[in-house]
Structure formats: C-alpha cells, structure tokens
Amino acid sequence: MNILVTGGCGFIGSNFIRQRLAEAGSPLRRLVNLDALTYAGNPANLSGPDADPRYHFAHGSIADEKLISHLLEEHEVDAVINFAAESHVDRSIDSPEPFIQTNVVGTLRLLNAARRHWNALPASRRAGFRFLHVSTDEVYGTLVPGDPAFTEETPCAPNSPYSASKAASDHLVRAYHHTYGLPVLTTNCSNNYGPYHFPEKLIPLMILNALDGKPLPVYGDGMQIRDWLYVEDHAAAIWLVLQKGRTGETYNIGGLNEQPNINIVKSICALLDRKCPRPGGKSYAEQITHVADRPGHDRRYAIDCEKIRRELGWQPRETFATGLEKTVDWYLANRAWAGEITAKKYNRQRLGVAG
Known part of the structure; x- marks a missing residue:
C-alpha cells in the first residue's frame, strides 16, 4: 500500500505517521507526506x-x-489521508479567509486530483483506492448538559469560521462520493491531546505556561466541556477506518472522556505539583487566571462513537488519567522541542488563551 498523507508535519498527522512507520507487519510500502510547513507544521515532529x-x-x-x-x-x-487544515478557532475568528482557502478550496482541489487519479487506475487498483478525510466534532455545533452526544446523523451546525470551513469540506467529500463515486471515508474526532501538540492549544499551553511561571488563562468560568481523545488512539482509529470502513460512511471517534476545561487545567497542575514541584512548594493552580470568554464559544462537545465500536471493534486504550500523565511526561522531557517552536515559529504575543 502506498499512501499520501497531507499535513503530516502537524500534530495528528505526525503521530499517525510515527505509528504507521513503527508498526510491525504493516502493509505500508511508501508513505508520502505533503505539508505546506505553515506555522503549525514542524519537520522536527518526524525526526x-x-x-x-x-x-x-x-x-x-x-x-x-x-x-x-x-x-x-x-x-x-x-x-489519500487528508489531515491538512487550519484548525485554531481563535485564529479563524481573527481572520477567516485562510481557513476557507485551506479547508475548503484546498480540500476541493485535493478531491479533484484524487478523482482523476482514481479514474485512471486499472480496475484491480481502483477497487482498493480510498480517500479518507479527517474532520472534527465541531461541525456539529454545541450541546447543553443533558443533551445526547453527537452521532454521525447529527446535523451540521457550525458556530465558528473554523468549524464552518470544516463542515463545508465534509460536505464536499460526501458530494464527491455521491456524484462521482469516489470511494471516500470521513472521520469526525473530538479534542485530541498528546505528544507534539502545538503550544497554542489548551493542554500544551497550560503545561508550558505553568513551567514558565506564567498565568494559566481560562476562558470565562472554565466550564466548557470537551471529549478528550489521546492522539495515538485517534491515529489507530483512522488506520482502522481506512482499512475496514464502509466507503461513503462517516465514523465519529471520541475518547469517552468528557471534561470541563477548568478540570483539565487543575489536573495538569496536580500532575506538575507531583512531578516538577515549584520552589517553595506552592501549587501551580495559583497561576490559574479567568479571562473574558471567546466570542461564540461552544459550551459542550460530546462524541457517540458506538458506530466505530460496533462495526470495526475500536475503542480508546487510554483513559483521560493515563493519557494526560503520558502527555505531561512527554512535555517535561521535551521542553527544548516546545521552546524552539515558541521562539522561532510562533509570534509569542499570540501565545495567550486556548481551549
């Protein structure tokens, strides 16, 4: 099997590539990584x-x-596995157009090229060709406490320019299957976390700010709820969907770990208190600061991943406790990686609030 991965120098893509190349007995013959190396694309992720x-x-x-x-x-x-995307909500609020260009126009052109390639393949290879589009639970909108979790049948109701651009790309992928017969698959995942996560996102930002003695900024009351998925569990699910998923179908991938943002931050502080105590014995939790909420901030996301469990036998291996501890350990051991990014590839004035 020869695979084209787009956005493979980013967070999820690089973890997927690492997992595939390390896998014993893999059918992989060639893995091509196409990446524009924008601010979040880092070749060091694949060192x-x-x-x-x-x-x-x-x-x-x-x-x-x-x-x-x-x-x-x-x-x-x-x-083809399409990880490439502009993905940060705050950035999409500040400047929506790059999200349309990459997530919508880029996906359209990728689909065009894939369709031509697929049509030109001999029949024996055409039958096995797949186009897998990696998307997000944010396309479904927001939930209130007590609402059932998002399923694959939940209507799209995006609330930010980012999620609107991803919903548009999902629709394009679906349309290319129903109009042209292109054998596509779509996965919609919950919030990922783990090694090589870009430092503007909630979990790495809180770890690194805590270690640097900076404020830990939390939007509003911090009660925005997300379902947290360890990135290696996500990568394994994508590989399984690619090999065994039904073409034309969407599969939700979740971590079965709904947590309010404030609990995430407090859990990180507790782990750091134990693993890297502050001088004087004070808790990192003293650095928590509540700031004005993000415009249009979705209150709750939750993924129902029964379909992928029932059809493909997948379920996450990591609990939130085990995955978060692995993540904190990784950042403690790889502070040079994060320091290089924040110093050279990212405007530090923007390294503020996430979640």
Whole structure:
C-alpha cells in the first residue's frame, strides 16, 4: 500500500505517521507526506521516522492540484489521508479567509486530483483506492448538559469560521462520493491531546505556561466541556477506518472522556505539583487566571462513537488519567522541542488563551 498523507508535519498527522512507520507487519510500502510547513507544521515532529526508506516528504499545499496529481502518479498512491487544515478557532475568528482557502478550496482541489487519479487506475487498483478525510466534532455545533452526544446523523451546525470551513469540506467529500463515486471515508474526532501538540492549544499551553511561571488563562468560568481523545488512539482509529470502513460512511471517534476545561487545567497542575514541584512548594493552580470568554464559544462537545465500536471493534486504550500523565511526561522531557517552536515559529504575543 502506498499512501499520501497531507499535513503530516502537524500534530495528528505526525503521530499517525510515527505509528504507521513503527508498526510491525504493516502493509505500508511508501508513505508520502505533503505539508505546506505553515506555522503549525514542524519537520522536527518526524525526526527519526523521516529516515525510514519508506518515507518521502514533499513540500507543498493541498491547493496545488498539479503537484498533488504528480505525487499521486509518481508514487502510485493507493490511499489519500487528508489531515491538512487550519484548525485554531481563535485564529479563524481573527481572520477567516485562510481557513476557507485551506479547508475548503484546498480540500476541493485535493478531491479533484484524487478523482482523476482514481479514474485512471486499472480496475484491480481502483477497487482498493480510498480517500479518507479527517474532520472534527465541531461541525456539529454545541450541546447543553443533558443533551445526547453527537452521532454521525447529527446535523451540521457550525458556530465558528473554523468549524464552518470544516463542515463545508465534509460536505464536499460526501458530494464527491455521491456524484462521482469516489470511494471516500470521513472521520469526525473530538479534542485530541498528546505528544507534539502545538503550544497554542489548551493542554500544551497550560503545561508550558505553568513551567514558565506564567498565568494559566481560562476562558470565562472554565466550564466548557470537551471529549478528550489521546492522539495515538485517534491515529489507530483512522488506520482502522481506512482499512475496514464502509466507503461513503462517516465514523465519529471520541475518547469517552468528557471534561470541563477548568478540570483539565487543575489536573495538569496536580500532575506538575507531583512531578516538577515549584520552589517553595506552592501549587501551580495559583497561576490559574479567568479571562473574558471567546466570542461564540461552544459550551459542550460530546462524541457517540458506538458506530466505530460496533462495526470495526475500536475503542480508546487510554483513559483521560493515563493519557494526560503520558502527555505531561512527554512535555517535561521535551521542553527544548516546545521552546524552539515558541521562539522561532510562533509570534509569542499570540501565545495567550486556548481551549
């Protein structure tokens, strides 16, 4: 199997690539990683695995249809996995247009190239070709306490420019299956966390700010609830859907770990109190600061992932407690990785609030 991964130098994509290249007995023959290396794309995320002879890196955008067509043909690609996306809600509120260009126009051009490639394949390979689109639970909108969790049948009701752009891309993927027959799969995941997470997101931001003695900014009352999914569990689910999922279907992937943001921050503080105590013995929780809420902030996300469990036998391996401890341990051991990003690749004035 030859795979084209887009956005493979980002958080989820790089964890997926690491997992695939480390997997014993994998059917993988070639893995091509196309990444534009924007602010969140970091080649250091793949330091080590990038020496694997099966790995090939291509620098470019999913909006470059000519380049994608060339890669698909040159590497005889059997499957496309689209991780590439602008994904930060605050950034989408400040400037929506880059989200439309990457998440909507880019996905459209990727689909165009994949469709041409698929149509040109011999019948024996056409039957096995897949296009897997990685999306988010944010396309479903928001829930209130007591509402049932999002299912694959929940109507889209996006509330931010980011989630609207992802919903649009989901619709395009669906349309290319129903109009042209392209064998597609879509996954909608809950909030990911784990190693190599870009420092603007809630969990790494809180870990790094705590260690640097900075405020731990929490939006509003901190009672915004998210379902937290350990990134390695997510990567394994995507691989399973690619191999065994029914074409044209959507699969929700969740961590079965609903937590309010304020609980996340307090849990991080408790772990750091134990693993890296502050001088004088004070708790990191003293650094928690409540700030004005984000405009249009969704109150609750929750994923019903019964479909992927029932059809494919998947369920998360990590509890929130085990996954968060692994994550804190990773950041404690890799502070140089995070320091390089915040110093060289990110405007530190923007490294503020997340969640």
